[in-house]
Every structure is written in structure tokens, then in C-alpha cells.
Amino acid sequence: MRTQYIPIPKSHTGQLLVVTVALLISIVALGTLAFELVYKYTLVDALYATLNTVTTVGRGEDSSTAGKIVSITIMVVGTVTLTLVVGLVTRALVEGQIRTLLGRKRMEKMVAKLESHILVCGYGRMGRVIARELADAGVPFVVIEKHDTSFQQIEEDGHLGVHGDATSDETLLRCGIQRARALIAVTPSDADNVFVTLSARELSPKIFIVARASEDSAIEKLRKAGADRVFSPYRSGGRLMAHSALRPNVIDFLAEVGGMPGSENYQIEELSVEAGSDVCGKSLRALNLSGTLGVIIVGLRSQGQPMAYNPSAETVLAAGDILIALAPTGRLGQLAEMASAKA
DSSP states (O other), X not given: OOOOOOOOOOOSHHHHHHHHHHHHHHHHHHHHHHHHHHHXXXXXXXXXXXXXXXXXXXXXXOOSHHHHHHHHHHHHHHHHHXXXXXXXXXXXXXXXXXXXXXXXXXXXXXXXXXXSOEEEEOOSHHHHHHXXXXXXXXXXXEEEEOSHHHHHHHHHHTXXXXXXXXXXHHHHHHTTTTTOSEEEEOOSOHHHHHHHHHHHHHHOTTOEEEEEOSSTHHHHXXXXXXXXXXXXXXXXXXXXXXXXXXXXXXXXXXHHHTTOTTOOSEEEEXXXXXXXXXXXXXXXXXXXXXXXXXXXXXXXXXXXXXXXXXXXXXXXXXXXXEEEEEEEGGGHHHHHHHHSOOO
């Protein structure tokens, strides 16, 4: 189920304010025209007289009946309209503050309920892509962003967000880092990503941390800081482009099974074998996943062991094993159910 930041519905104060200001401008324009016609004033004198009347400052006695009628009309309508404008401006400011406070309270309540979620630190171009992928996968996550403009974008995109500095321990704790399953550090600064990684590792020693490195010199620093995976967009992008030219068919295959846009037939998935599940204690040959589900086990990681690629059919699955499976998208649910413990 997708976790969203739900903005508080906006009132119509803004629309009313626009209409009222337009009305006030119309009154000033019509009053100026009336004073020009009645008193034969110049444009500047007529505008001055109109503003004096609207603001109730006063401009002396009117000598004619027509002038008095014009002044009375402008004073009544203009004063009411001007008062309404001031009231609406005040209301808009107060509503904005209340909406912000209520939105933050609601956000805090939603974050407090999250378990095994993912923290995304930074909402730049890469952060937006990551958030979209997590949302499409139905994984609960929280985006941490300190810049006002980017945080507004989080709200507009419908994600759960926290307005704060990801390098702050207080912010990470507010986001439930001790209950989170993973953290992705993609702030624009390598130094900030290193600091986020250090803080996250100290607050939650078992959390899985993925960090971005803009410069090659930051890769080793992030690893030493505690990042489990470090990605360099320029390295990865350059390598992918080179392989696309050298081995286009291999890249097409990876695009088909790697969850890239347009790949709806097959998917590579990571599954954990739970104690008491249908697959626990059975060999791959006995399960015959390829024959029954069309699933190919391309990798298996037993606890404390390196990844075994293309495991033998005689391999017996145990609780805690991690399966890397290549499967038709429609069969992933069946495979996940088989690997889950029975109630």
C-alpha cells in the first residue's frame, strides 16, 4: 500500500482575495473617472481625491450635490471593500500557518506508525526517481528534505515527507530510523552523504545504507563511513552507455528482466526463505520451480556465505536463505507466498 503525504484541503480564501482586490481596483478606477467628469479634475487630481475618499483621510468639503453623492458612494463601497481586503489577507496568513502546523502534526503521526520503511535523504532529480520507484513498488518510505522548494515538490507529488536536515540525528530519529529497513542518501553534497551515513550507522547499526557519490574520491569515504552500497551516477551511466554500444542485446535482455520501463513480462526479485514455509527444508530439485512456476533461481545467499550463482539442484533451502529469482511478473506473488511462513 502506498504511503502518501496527504495535504490539508485548501480553502477558497485566495480566490476571494483576488476577486476583492479586483473590485477595489475597479472602485478606484470608477471613482477617478467620476471626479474627472464632475469636477473636471486632471487624472492625477482625480486619483488623489479618490484615494483620499476610500481611505477616509478626507479631502475637504464638496461644493456640489453630484460631488457629495460621488464621495459618499466611494466612501461606503471603498471602505467596505478595503476592510474586506485587509481581513482576507489576514485570514490567508493565519490559515497558511494553521495548515502548516496541522500538516506537520499529521505527518508526524503517519511516520510514527511506519515499520520497515525506507528513508530517502534528498529530493533532487535522483531522489524523485527513487521515490517514484518505491511508490510504484508499494514500499513505505519517508523523504527528508531541508530546502523549502524541494519539500513543496514532495507534497505535490503525494509522498510522505519530513522538512528537516538529514545530517541531524534529531531528524533521523523523528523519521523512525531505528524502525527503518534501509536508508538512501542522495543529497547534492558528498560531504552531507558521508555525514548522513555516519549518523545513520551510529543510530541504527543494522540498517542497510545506500549512498550516492558524485566524485570518485567520495566512494571510499562513504564505504568507510558505513555505506553497504555506493553508487556513482557518472560511472554507472558511462558503463551502461558503453555496454549499450558494445553489447546491445545483453542490455536489451537486462532491460526486460531488470524492472526498467516497459519490462512487464519478467522480473528479477529478491526473496527471503522463512522458517515453516513451503520451500524451507526442500531441495531445488524437489521444488521444481522452473517446471511449476517458470521461475529460475539465478542466485542464493545462505547466512554468512557469499552469493552462489546458479545453485545446484541438490541445494536444500534453509530459513534465512536469500533467493535471487528470475520469474514471470505474474508468478512473483505465488513464489513469495511459498517462501513465507504459514500462519
